[in-house]
Amino acid sequence: MGKDSGLDAILAELKPFGKYNIVNYALLLFPIYLAGMYGSVFVFEAPDINYRCNIPQCEGLNDSDWLEYAIPQEKNGLSKCEMYQEATNSSNTCKIDDFNRSVVVKCHEYVYSEEYSVVKDFNLGCQNWKRTLIGTVHNAGLFVSLPLTGIISDKYGRKLALSIASLMNGLFGFIRSFSTGYVMMLVFEFLEAGLGAGAYSTAFVIAMELVGPKGRVFGNTLINGVYVMGLMSLASFSWWLQSWRFLLRLIYIPAIFVVSYYWILNESIRWLLSKGRYQEAAAIIQKAAKINKVKLSEEVLSPLYELEKLNVPENKENRANDVSVEKEPSNFMKVIKSSIIRKRVAICSFLWITCTFVYYGLSINSVSLAGNKYVNFMLVAFVEIPANIVCLLVLDRFGRKRVLIITYVLSACLCISLSFLPKDQKWLSLVLYLSGKFSITVAYSSVYIYVSEVFPTNVRQSLLAVCSSLGRVGSTLAPLTPLLTLYYDNLPAIFFGSLALVASVLVFSLPETINVPLPDTVEEAERLSKKKNRTGSI
Structure with missing residues (x-):
């Protein structure tokens, strides 16, 4: 029995959401709530004003x-x-x-006008490219933060990566509120995202590794629900404060307190096992069992004890002195050499580009819809809650692939149909707009789960960070989409729909991962595709 299957058996006995996991999830949901505000704060920092x-x-x-x-x-x-x-x-x-x-x-x-915006403070009138560049620079920072945080997380531990990223969020976000000029704001916009945006992905990975296969979808739904609460809170605080400077100070100061997680939060058991730190993993498992008031059976714990025996100093010394044992190539080299994993990284990256481009594009453009911009933003954010509930209901029933294909196609049809509506059909436009956001949210949530399931534990966050970083091409370009309306009002929606159609076709080439244990090694990850080829299933 491998490490992964052994751990999943232990997690099953501990129950996916026993008291131990509830406490840990409660801690993890706070930085996720903050990330919901940080990801779209530029929408209310630099809104277009009269x-x-x-x-x-x-x-x-x-x-x-x-x-x-x-x-x-x-x-x-x-x-x-x-x-x-x-x-x-x-x-x-x-x-x-x-x-x-x-x-x-x-x-x-x-x-x-008397509205508050960077446009007014830094005299950016009729320089729309400078206004939208703020969001682009923010999202461009993710190209740095996600790989950097992923490397720290996979090499030095999840909780260290989360603590550092949260500190950077709080520090640079707070300093940004005192910007005296446009260039200073751009610099700190990039630094805050470039060094801190990985907090969300780290918290997500810890949460996914905390539960077994049966708890992943519910855990993901919970995470996304809290993220939406962050989005809605952002619009509410902005509406209330009517000052982008006060808004930044209010939302970024709490991130500094997440640094304490380094001493409060337990390290990911799955990560400890991947690093051969079986004693520490066993201690946390016993602690979790005690908190949950569960007595783990010897049959379930035995694989962990066997792995621990293999890791004792004398055995490690014997293996090092055994000339017949060839040195294993590094995990990174295995990934580079695997054509299956390389192809999977490329396709998952494109799926992520599509999700971020459409998801953030619809959110950003929502403030230009008829009516109150704060209410519109909250509505577009709120629609994610039922979308995540639907995700919870369908992912484990119909599988990851089928859900992704259907939601990409549906999103494409809804977005493109917006261009055929008469301008006076404002309510119908809003309904289609919200429906498009609904479907792409289901796809985005599914992609997050899917990507965490197709890569091995020892490089999971690094590869998730690669896909997410490349995927940020979409969120980097999304803030520029309002400029397209200068040429044709519905041009952004046509772009969104076209990209979603291409993504739906690419999903067919990926393996299904429903109820499959998380792969620990590159070989196990490759086997997912080989299994698909043998069975012919999607």
Whole structure:
């Protein structure tokens, strides 16, 4: 019996959600709740606000009738970036004759509304690329944080990686709230995400390794529900505070306290076993059994004792002196040499790109829908709760592959159909929009579980981090999608749908992992695909 099957048997006896796991999940859900706010905070840091050209000779007048002959009209009201040229014979008294309405010129200065935004604080009027770049820079930081945190997690332990990442979140997020200029904000936006965004993936991996196969989907649903609470809290706090600086201080300070998890949280048993630290793993298992008031049978514990015997100093010395035993290649080299794992990494990365691009794209563009932007954002976030409940109900019943294919296709159809709706159908547009977010959320949740199931324990977080990092191409590009509406209102939705269709086709080439024990080695991970080939199942 291998380490994985032995541990899963022990976890089954301990029960997936006994008191020990409930306490650990409660601890892990706090950084996940915070991550829900951090992942989309740029939406409320740099929202597009109302502004117009500054007309010096007209400002301060009691009436606003002059706006009609000083600033041209556009489809959504007064132009934000243009004004009529001042007439050559202007009396500089703000009369209709003072403006040449046949010539339109660009603004030099702007008058901003009373709304709070980086746009106003750093004078970013009519520089939409600078506004959207904030979100892009934030998500670009994930290219650094996820692999870095993954390496720390797989080499030095999950709880160390979680503690460091949370400290970086809190520190750089708090400093960012005091930004005195646009460049300073971009720097700390990148550093906060670049060194801290791995907190979510680390907490997720610990949670997935905490339970056996039967508890993974429920655990994932719980995690996603708390993440959604973070998203909704972000919109609520922003609506309440009406200040991006106060918002950052409120949400980032709590992350610093997660550093204490290094001393409070128990290390992942599965990670300890993968590192040959059987004594520590056994001590935690016994502690969990005591907390859960469960007496583990000798039959279940015996594989762990056998592994511990193999790890005693004299046996390790004997194996080192045995010239007949060839040195095993490193886990990383095994992954590089495995064509099956390489292909799996590439496809899973594309699935992740699709999920992040559509998921974040729909969330970001929701604030431009008709109605209150805070309510719209909360609605688009709230729809994830029923989506995760559906995920809980269908994943273990129909399998990972079938659910992924159906939800990708459904998301594509819903997004593309938005482009065929008349503009006056606002409520129907909102329903389709929410339905599209619903389906991509089910796909995103499924991908997170699926990727954690197809890679071996000793490189699981590293490969999950690779897929997630490459997948962040989608979330990095998503903040730029509002710019597409300048060319065609529904162009973002068409992009979302097209990418989802391609992803649905690629899922067919992957193995099914429903109720399969987590693979511990590269060989076990490869066997998932070989099993599929023998049985012909999807």
